[in-house]
Amino acid sequence: xxxxxxxxxxxxxxxxxxxxxLLVPAExxxxxxxxxxxxxxxxxxxxxxxxxxxxxxAGSLVVDARAAGVAAAAVxxxxxxxxxxVVAAAVLVTAGVRAIGG
Amino acid sequence: MAEQTIPADRPESxxxxxxxxxxxxxxxxxRAAAAPAGPGAKPDAAVVRDALGVGIAVxxxxxxxxxxxxxxxxxxxxxxxxxxxxFTGASQFAxxxxxxxxxNPFTAAAGAFFLGIRNAFxxxxxxxxxxxxxxxxxxxxxxxxxxxxxxxxAQPTRRSVRLGFTVTGLTLYVLWNxxxxxxxxxxxxxxxxxxxxxxxxxPAVFLALLAPMLRxxxxxxxxxxxxxxxxGFLPLLPAGVPVLVAALAAPAVLWLKGRTPGGRAAxxxxxxxxxxxxxxxxxxxxSGDARNGRGEESTGDGRxxxxxxx
Numbered sequence: 001x002x003x004x005x006x007x008x009x010x011x012x013x014x015x016x017x018x019x020x021x022l023l024v025p026a027e028x029x030x031x032x033x034x035x036x037x038x039x040x041x042x043x044x045x046x047x048x049x050x051x052x053x054x055x056x057x058a059g060s061l062v063v064d065a066r067a068a069g070v071a072a073a074a075v076x077x078x079x080x081x082x083x084x085x086v087v088a089a090a091v092l093v094t095a096g097v098r099a100i101g102g
Numbered sequence: 103m104a105e106q107t108i109p110a111d112r113p114e115s116x117x118x119x120x121x122x123x124x125x126x127x128x129x130x131x132x133r134a135a136a137a138p139a140g141p142g143a144k145p146d147a148a149v150v151r152d153a154l155g156v157g158i159a160v161x162x163x164x165x166x167x168x169x170x171x172x173x174x175x176x177x178x179x180x181x182x183x184x185x186x187x188x189f190t191g192a193s194q195f196a197x198x199x200x201x202x203x204x205x206n207p208f209t210a211a212a213g214a215f216f217l218g219i220r221n222a223f224x225x226x227x228x229x230x231x232x233x234x235x236x237x238x239x240x241x242x243x244x245x246x247x248x249x250x251x252x253x254x255x256a257q258p259t260r261r262s263v264r265l266g267f268t269v270t271g272l273t274l275y276v277l278w279n280x281x282x283x284x285x286x287x288x289x290x291x292x293x294x295x296x297x298x299x300x301x302x303x304x305p306a307v308f309l310a311l312l313a314p315m316l317r318x319x320x321x322x323x324x325x326x327x328x329x330x331x332x333x334g335f336l337p338l339l340p341a342g343v344p345v346l347v348a349a350l351a352a353p354a355v356l357w358l359k360g361r362t363p364g365g366r367a368a369x370x371x372x373x374x375x376x377x378x379x380x381x382x383x384x385x386x387x388x389s390g391d392a393r394n395g396r397g398e399e400s401t402g403d404g405r406x407x408x409x410x411x412x
Contacts, residue, residue, distance in 0.1 A: 002206070002207040003176060003180055003201060003207065004180065005207040005208075005211075006197060006201060006207035006208070006210045006211045006214075007180060007183055007184055007187070007188070007197070009207065009208065009211035009215075010184075010188050010193060010197050010210075010211045010214040010215060010218075011183075011184075011187035011188050013211065013214070013215035013218060014188050014189075014190050014193050014214065014215060014218035014221070015187075015188075015243065015244065017215070017218045017219050017221050017222045017225075018190075018218070018221045018222065018224075018225055018243040018244065018246040018247075019225070019239070019240060019243040020222045020225065021221060021222035021223060021224060021225015021226045021227075021228070021229065021243075021246060022225040022226075022228065022229045022234070022239045022242065022243050022246065023225075023229075023236075023239060024222070024225075024226065026226055026229075026230070029222065029223060029226055030226075033356075035223070036356060037352055037353060037356065038219060038220060038222075038223050039220075039223075039315075040320070040321065040324050040352035040353075040355065040356065041216060041219065041220075041349050041352040042192075042216075042217055042219075042220050042315070043312065043315050043316070043321050043324050043325050043328070043352065044324045044325065044327070044328035044348055044349050044350075044351040044352045045196070045213065045216055045217050045328070045345060045348065045349050046192065046217070046308050046311055046312040046315070046325075047312060047324070047325035047326070047328040047329050047332070047348070047351075048328040048329060048331065048332030048333075048344070048345050048348030048349070048351075049195075049196055049199060049213075049305075049308050049332070049345060050305045050308040050309050050312060050329075051328075051329040051332050051333050052199070052203070052332050052333065052336060052344070052345065053199050053301075053304050053305040053308065054302075054305045055333060056203070056333075056336055058203070058204065059203065059204065059336065059337065059341055060336075060337055061333060061336060061337065065299070065302075066301060066302045066305065069299055069302035069305075069306065070302060070305045070306060070309060073302075073305075073306035073309050073310065074309060074313075077309065077310060077313045082159065083159060083160065083163060083310055084159060084162060084163060086306055086309070086310045087163060087166050087303050087306045087307060087310070089306070090299070090302040090303060090305070090306030091166075091298070091299040091300055091302055091303055091306070092299060093299070093302075094299030094301070094302035095297070095298050095299030096299070097299075098296075098297060098299060
């Protein structure tokens with residue numbers, strides 16, 4: 001049940017955010033501080049999420065095969081690989097390291 | 103996702119030129135302009151081709167979401183509901199990750215919502231470019247995401263903005279939901295998704311979204327601080343909360359920047375002419391993020407050589 005609550009709250013919140021942009025008068029969100037925060041908060045969130053999903057399992061910090069996979073994704077990004085190749089690199093390297101027993 | 107959405111060869115000085123409607127070709131007479139007219143017009147076929155390229159490439163990655171969500175313990179119905187109703191990839195991955203980590207529904211939803219806020223800023227820009235009737239906006243809103251914004255902003259005329267937005271939105275929505283469904287079914291067939299390395303798909307997606315945003319020292323500092331906060335508080339706070347704490351890295355970095363002499367000077371610059379001082383090469387091939395939220399940011403670091411990363 002709690003999953004459905006989370007889905008409903010997220011769906012409503014995300015839709016409201018999208019609609020707000022189309023309906024709100026431009027001046028309301030044009031203040032430099034608001035714009036800079038709105039640009040920077042996703043950076044912080046994505047960075048924290050990336051780190052957590054790479055280095056945590058059930059609330060504790062761990063280093064496992066995912067670290068190698070995400071490192072491979074980083075290399076793919078530096079080589080300007082397409083999006084799907086980046087994700088595939090992460091998955092394949094992680095699976096490979098696990099298969100070897102890492 | 104968005105970093106690859108704009109063909110690299112397109113000269114893109116931000117902000118993109120406002121659509122220059124051909125005289126006599128109002129929003130509702132666009133059919134009359136079947137043949138591209140006026141300077142800067144772009145053939146419909148080229149717009150559709152770009153839009154389809156983005157829609158298909160990113161739409162297929164719904165598969166990764168379906169697998170990740172199912173692997174995190176969500177049911178098929180829940181997984182598909184997320185793609186149908188939320189339809190903004192990063193928020194979906196964030197929600198699933200937070201739920202899998204045992205977060206309570208409200209902190210999990212809060213993290214996803216904060217990631218979705220950027221779409222409001224896309225909408226601001228798009229509402230000017232699309233100039234949609236008010237009655238249509240609630241329907242168009244659902245498609246206001248990174249990719250549709252990136253494609254729409256790259257178009258020279260209102261007609262091609264609308265075409266690009268619609269084709270990207272439609273392709274992406276259909277494919278994203280279809281591949282989510284297939285991924286969720288596939289995850290059940292696969293069994294232990296972790297053995298196949300699929301638990302690395304989520305962080306890889308985040309990394310791909312994050313990479314093009316790390317242009318300036320400010321963004322890198324915010325990202326670095328957020329990683330420290332997110333990992334540091336992970337063992338201490340309930341699941342989902344450390345990410346929200348990490349989001350505070352953004353105001354913290356802006357505050358610190360405001361306190362340093364160089365930062366204050368940059369702030370003044372940003373206030374003065376955020377638009378004109380943007381280096382031309384800076385945003386080529388960049389996501390809509392850059393143009394919507396970070397125009398000011400790049401002026402702040404205007405001392406850096408333009409396009410240093412390419």
